Amino acid sequence: MDLHGKVAExxxxxxxxxxxxxxxxxxxxxxxxGDDDWVIKEGRSAPYxxxxxxxxxxxxxQGSEMADLFAECRAVSTSYRYLIMxxxxxxxxxxxxxxxxxxxxxRKVSGLGLASDGSIKVVxxxxxxxxxxxxxxxxxxxxxxxxxxxxxxxxxxILDENGDASA
Numbered sequence: 001m002d003l004h005g006k007v008a009e010x011x012x013x014x015x016x017x018x019x020x021x022x023x024x025x026x027x028x029x030x031x032x033x034g035d036d037d038w039v040i041k042e043g044r045s046a047p048y049x050x051x052x053x054x055x056x057x058x059x060x061x062q063g064s065e066m067a068d069l070f071a072e073c074r075a076v077s078t079s080y081r082y083l084i085m086x087x088x089x090x091x092x093x094x095x096x097x098x099x100x101x102x103x104x105x106x107r108k109v110s111g112l113g114l115a116s117d118g119s120i121k122v123v124x125x126x127x128x129x130x131x132x133x134x135x136x137x138x139x140x141x142x143x144x145x146x147x148x149x150x151x152x153x154x155x156x157x158i159l160d161e162n163g164d165a166s167a
Contacts (some may be wrong), residue, residue: 001073003084012075012082016040026126028163032084035091038074041083050082050126053152055083057128057135064136069098071113071123088113088123096118103130 003011017031018166027050032038043051058073072086092114100107104125111124130138 005075006078008083009077009079012040012084016042016082023126026081030088033038037087038084039087041085043081043083046081050145051076051083053086053126053128055080056132057125057130060132061093061136066101066138067134068119069100070116070125071121085123086115086121088115088121090114090123092120099140100143101130101135101138102130102141103135103138104128 006140008137015033017033019028020031021029023125028042028044030042032040032042041051041054043049044147052054055073058067058070066085071088074084076083080109083101090110092109092111092112095114095118097109097112098120099129100122104122105128108124111118112122115121128135
């Protein structure tokens with residue numbers, strides 16, 4: 001595949017293969033015709049914010065250590081309707097979940113994928129927050145586990161008893 005960076009919408013549309021998933025609310029995922037290493041994410045409606053955000057985040061993180069936590073983006077259409085991203089295996093099994101930047105608040109196992117080198121990467125970061133230009137320096141937070149969630153619930157109960165927690 002020779003597409004890199006921002007390209008014409010028709011150039012990516014011509015590469016759409018079979019549907020992989022229509023589960024997402026904002027996007028449909030297709031195989032990239034002729035190249036099993038990549039997928040095409042099609043935004044369901046303008047302004048295609050999820051694709052625009054993923055492209056912005058990926059572009060910003062290039063050259064930083066944090067880039068290794070995210071699935072690679074290869075190209076995006078000028079309208080952001082289509083985004084070409086590295087295809088990862090959706091089932092991460094029992095692999096440990098990575099620590100992720102604080103600005104990535106949409107944390108769900110379905111948003112992670114297994115790379116060919118065995119690493120776990122974020123494949124869905126279209127709802128990422130953070131301040132553009134400052135994301136690469138953000139602190140990493142561990143993936144919440146049930147023990148941590150239970151501990152947070154205990155503290156919340158204590159705060160509620162004392163009238164210190166905000167609703």
